[in-house]
Amino acid sequence: MRRRQAVNDLGPRLRDHRAPTIEFICGPCHRRCALEHKLLVKAFGAGVSFAAIRRRMAMGCEHMQTPEGDKCGAHFPCLGDTDGRDES
Template sequence: MSKTTSKPLDLNATLRQVRHAVIAVECPACGRSGQLDRAILVKKHGASITFARLRRIAAMGCDRLVSTDGDRCQTRFPCLDPDV
């Protein structure tokens, strides 16, 4: 029996590609975390919204997202990593 390894998705992935009912979001830098209901996200933004765009929405107000050093925000979606 062969094990199929799936390649991790990146922030260009869309909600259409990730079918989890709940999308977890976390930021190790500031300790924030939460869960987003996929159905509500699709209804509000459409299934073609990218995780890059969702990341910017989730991290709105983060000083690290827009700093003089560039994007230092660590907001991430664990569902994009197949090992999680």
């Protein structure tokens, strides 16, 4: 059974980025790691958005849900100007 994707979960998808490793960085949490593309596809599917992966990777981050909104610095440098966050 396929999962339904949220309507606001638009943006770059894992299938759009073909590098063998994808860097994930969060400055405020001092996190930095390189994720293997094929393992991400196996875990989430090629159609998953980077926003969804970001939410899963940052789960438990105290900066993710603040009264001012999402203040988490987690992002994928490979996306350039965008950080993988939902635009809505």
